[in-house]
Amino acid sequence: MQKKILIIEDEPTLQKVMTKMLQDEGFEIKNALDGETGLLVASEFNPDLILLDLILPRKNGFEVLDQLKQNEETKAIPVLVLSNLENSQDIQRAVSLGAIGYLVKSNYDIENIIKKIKEVIN
Amino acid sequence: MTEKFLESFNFKKQCEQYGISLWQCPSFIFLSVGLLNCASLITAYFVGQKYNQSPELLISIITALSIFLFILGHGLSSGFRKIAETNKSKIEFVSIASHQLKTPLSSIRWLLGLILKDQENLSTDTLSYLNDIRSSNERLIKLVNDLLNVNRIETGELSFNPQEVDLITVIQENIAQFLNLITASNIKINFDYPPEAKVWCDPEKLNLVLQNLIENAVKYTKKDNQKHQINIQIENEEDKWKVSIKDQGVGIPKQDQPFVFEKFFRSNNALRQQTIGTGLGLYLVKSIIKIAKGKVGFLSQEKEGSTFWFTLPRAKE
Numbered sequence: 235m236q237k238k239i240l241i242i243e244d245e246p247t248l249q250k251v252m253t254k255m256l257q258d259e260g261f262e263i264k265n266a267l268d269g270e271t272g273l274l275v276a277s278e279f280n281p282d283l284i285l286l287d288l289i290l291p292r293k294n295g296f297e298v299l300d301q302l303k304q305n306e307e308t309k310a311i312p313v314l315v316l317s318n319l320e321n322s323q324d325i326q327r328a329v330s331l332g333a334i335g336y337l338v339k340s341n342y343d344i345e346n347i348i349k350k351i352k353e354v355i356n
Numbered sequence: 357m358t359e360k361f362l363e364s365f366n367f368k369k370q371c372e373q374y375g376i377s378l379w380q381c382p383s384f385i386f387l388s389v390g391l392l393n394c395a396s397l398i399t400a401y402f403v404g405q406k407y408n409q410s411p412e413l414l415i416s417i418i419t420a421l422s423i424f425l426f427i428l429g430h431g432l433s434s435g436f437r438k439i440a441e442t443n444k445s446k447i448e449f450v451s452i453a454s455h456q457l458k459t460p461l462s463s464i465r466w467l468l469g470l471i472l473k474d475q476e477n478l479s480t481d482t483l484s485y486l487n488d489i490r491s492s493n494e495r496l497i498k499l500v501n502d503l504l505n506v507n508r509i510e511t512g513e514l515s516f517n518p519q520e521v522d523l524i525t526v527i528q529e530n531i532a533q534f535l536n537l538i539t540a541s542n543i544k545i546n547f548d549y550p551p552e553a554k555v556w557c558d559p560e561k562l563n564l565v566l567q568n569l570i571e572n573a574v575k576y577t578k579k580d581n582q583k584h585q586i587n588i589q590i591e592n593e594e595d596k597w598k599v600s601i602k603d604q605g606v607g608i609p610k611q612d613q614p615f616v617f618e619k620f621f622r623s624n625n626a627l628r629q630q631t632i633g634t635g636l637g638l639y640l641v642k643s644i645i646k647i648a649k650g651k652v653g654f655l656s657q658e659k660e661g662s663t664f665w666f667t668l669p670r671a672k673e
Contacts, residue, residue: 247463251470318458320504322515340462340497344469 237355238262240281242272242298243316244290248339252285255348261355269293277307283355286333288317288324296327303332314354316347382433389429393422450507454500461500464493502636505564506619509643516558516647520671523553523562523590523597530566531588537574542583549590553597554671561644562668568637569601569664575633576605576662593667596650600665607658616654617642641666 239261243249246267253263264279266272270292276284284302288295295315302308315328315336325336335354337347371381378384397418404411468490475483508514531538531545538545555562573586587602608616612623620635645652645666656662 245459245463248459248466251463251466254470255473318455318462321513322517340458340465340501344466345473347466 236260236262237283238264238279238281239283239285239351239355240264240266240272240275240279241285242266242269242290242295243285243287244268245287248287251344252347255344256351259348259352267291269295269298272298273301273308276302276311277305280307281311283351284311284313285351286313286315288315288319288328296331299328299331299333312354314351382436386429386433390426393425397422447507447511450503454504454507457500458497461493461497464489465497468493499634499636502634502640505640506636509640514561514643514647516561518556518558518648521555521557521559521562523555523599523668524549526559526562527566527588527590527599530563530570533567534570534574537571538586541574541577541579542581543574543577543586544583545586545588547588550592553590555597555668556671557648557650557668561648565641565644565666566599568641569666572637572664573601573603573605573662577603578606596667596669598665598667600663602661602663604661607660607662608654608656609658613654613656617652 237260239256241249241252241256241263243252243265244267249265249267253265256263264275264281266275268291272284272286272290273293286295286299290298295317299313299315302311302313309332312334313332315333316339317324317328317336318339320338320341328336335350337350339347342350367381367384367387368378370383371378397415400418401411401415404414408414468486471478472483472486472490478486505514527547527549531547570586570588577584577586584604586604587600589600589602591598591600608623612621615621616623617638619639621639622633622635641664642652645668648668650666650668652664652666654662654664
């Protein structure tokens with residue numbers, strides 16, 4: 235069965251590149267450009283993995299993560315944070331809220347990001 | 357109003373804000389000097405009364421002098437506050453600007469990854485231009501990261517999570533990372549290490565130190581079409597492990613040696629050899645090793661090469 239990934243990312247270019255790369259890998263992709271929409275799509279689409287940015291309009295990534303984990307329908311979905319914030323406080327906060335991983339976007343090539351995503355989803 | 361007045365006497369808080377101790381804080385020193393002055397004024401009055409015909413004259417002179425000192429001191433401490441605030445806003449500006457730069461830089465990096473995925477559709481020229489864009493983009497990302505790290509060091513916000521790190525593996529990984537550059541520069545790397553070497557350090561920060569030192573050794577190796585060597589060595593030093601990286605590079609002129617670890621410093625020698633570089637690398641190395649409770653230093657002779665070394669505490673057993 236085709237695995238489903240939800241990308242919550244407000245930067246159109248990053249979102250476009252990730253969508254293309256992951257579609258080429260055979261995943262079904264849905265996008266959300268802000269936090270509120272992300273939450274809505276998450277419960278309708280019921281993805282196998284959520285890729286979450288932290289600085290987002292209409293509800294930031296921390297709030298989204300917290301609400302995903304509070305909600306019975308979405309709390310089992312693994313969430314991988316992809317952000318350019320790299321303070322250890324931010325990383326710890328995301329992990330304590332239930333993120334299974336944290337990648338700093340500017341530190342990785344897209345190939346490595348895709349590799350990590352595949353590791354997590356399989 | 358009263359609160360604001362009382363707040364102006366909370367020197368500890370004010371000085372913490374600027375990251376300096378109480379004894380370096382102009383407003384505190386100014387108040388202490390003022391109190392001392394008052395005390396001497398009163399003493400002078402009593403002494404004067406006993407030994408002097410007109411203590412009032414003496415006191416008026418001292419009072420006038422004190423007022424003058426007060427005005428001077430006030431100017432000094434408000435000047436300091438202005439400078440400190442300018443510095444603080446500079447740090448904030450660099451931090452915000454750097455974060456804002458990271459998103460478009462990641463976009464370019466990822467887009468290039470996407471384009472370069474299907475290389476067979478690209479002409480050799482296009483491919484080489486794209487690779488040039490990629491290396492410029494990587495340089496920019498490194499610069500932004502360095503600036504952010506320098507900012508964090510200056511505000512004392514650099515995170516440091518020490519743990520047991522296998523020094524040998526980390527060095528091998530870092531050498532592997534530079535393998536393309538090393539081969540392209542006609543350099544041979546020798547790595548000597550003991551059977552085991554575990555240190556107590558933050559692994560990410562240790563990577564930063566090694567990346568900077570190895571990259572420098574490769575960058576500044578003489579480009580004279582001869583095969584050159586870089587020797588990396590781990591040695592025992594009391595309760596620490598010492599890593600040294602020896603190159604056969606251009607070396608650092610004597611007059612520049614005192615400044616190599618300073619922020620934004622670049623030797624003229626280095627500029628002749630290499631235009632790439634920000635002068636932040638060695639400043640970061642020194643700051644990180646200091647936080648890790650190690651030592652750092654170098655030996656260098658112009659035209660012969662340099663040996664940079666650092667020590668790190670051994671992992672607790």
